[in-house]
Amino acid sequence: MRRTDADSNRRQVLVTVTEHGHQLTGSFAGPLVVEGQQLRGRLTRRELRSLRDLLTRITGPTDRHREDVVSRPAVADRS
Numbered sequence: 001m002r003r004t005d006a007d008s009n010r011r012q013v014l015v016t017v018t019e020h021g022h023q024l025t026g027s028f029a030g031p032l033v034v035e036g037q038q039l040r041g042r043l044t045r046r047e048l049r050s051l052r053d054l055l056t057r058i059t060g061p062t063d064r065h066r067e068d069v070v071s072r073p074a075v076a077d078r079s
Helices: 020-039 045-071
Strands: 001-005 013-016
Touching: none
Parallel strands: none
Antiparallel strands: 001 013
């Protein structure tokens, strides 16, 4: 990770992933991605539709909660 001050706002810090960070991430996430692609390749269209529908139902409450939280007015930091 590399942290740099934002040009537009001195209170912000920009965080970027370095090449080394990408390599580390790929070393542990890469095999998982490959295995997931292989698994999805063995699913029928019907199974994929069922999976999509189930995941949509499961994530619905999270999406609604996030929308509710985002729409609330900001609360001042009292610390």
